[in-house]
């Protein structure tokens with residue numbers, strides 16, 4: 001596994017991981033028994049190796065950030081499964097993987113979500129958009145030349161996922177209730193649900209393998225809807 005730091009985005013530190021490069025034995029040995037248990041459930045060796053590489057890279061990256069040895073890091077999962085660090089819980093992070101690529105985002109004191117999808121043909125894009133995108137997003141997709149639609153669809157998808165992963169609520173939030181757009185711009189997103197309101201800074205970027213990537217950071221949360229109660233973050237504007 002090869003870990004490469006990317007330029008920061010939405011005030012989050014970012015790393016890209018090549019999951020098909022063999023990890024160092026020391027990095028592999030840092031995984032917990034629970035992670036090995038999950039790794040063993042993969043049917044195909046390649047998927048198992050990629051999972052191991054992603055989690056070894058996550059441990060190595062977080063270890064470098066907080067100074068705790070990689071094998072001693074302990075994780076806790078929130079109500080909807082979002083992992084946090086037990087110690088150094090103020091160091092927020094998120095992981096995403098798509099085939100041979102993983103992304104790790106780290107942020108101090110604010111919840112972060114990240115998503116990566118390799119650019120590929122999306123024959124079921126229209127059906128997925130009908131289920132998950134807002135009317136404005138579906139309309140914007142339909143206006144595009146067919147050759148541009150896969151990229152725009154995956155841009156929108158990764159942007160939604162990054163926002164959902166930042167809140168930690170996953171698909172308990174209606175993905176059709178907030179607009180992120182199909183253009184990879186930077187913007188502020190507001191999610192309103194029965195549990196409260198969350199505002200996020202959202203940015204898209206492309207990594208070196210041409211994957212579509214998005215990162216979202218919680219700016220302000222008006223209710224305890226996030227994985228863990230956030231420290232009081234002053235409202236800020238996002239350009």
Ligand SMILES: CC(C)(COP(=O)(O)OP(=O)(O)OC[C@H]1O[C@@H](n2cnc3c(N)ncnc32)[C@H](O)[C@@H]1OP(=O)(O)O)[C@@H](O)C(=O)NCCC(=O)NCCS
Nearest residue numbers: 080081082095096097115132157160161165168169170175
């Ligand atoms: C599980 C979910 C958090 C992300 O799933 P995903 O996109 O398939 O997977 P990713 O590779 O991006 O992220 C997985 C990682 O996110 C982290 N994660 C798990 N639950 C999480 C949660 N509730 N919130 C944030 N991060 C979470 C974990 O580190 C996980 O890695 P691991 O499985 O190796 O431990 C969730 O959003 C989901 O189920 N999505 C389904 C896809 C979908 O329908 N999206 C609609 C978009 S419009």
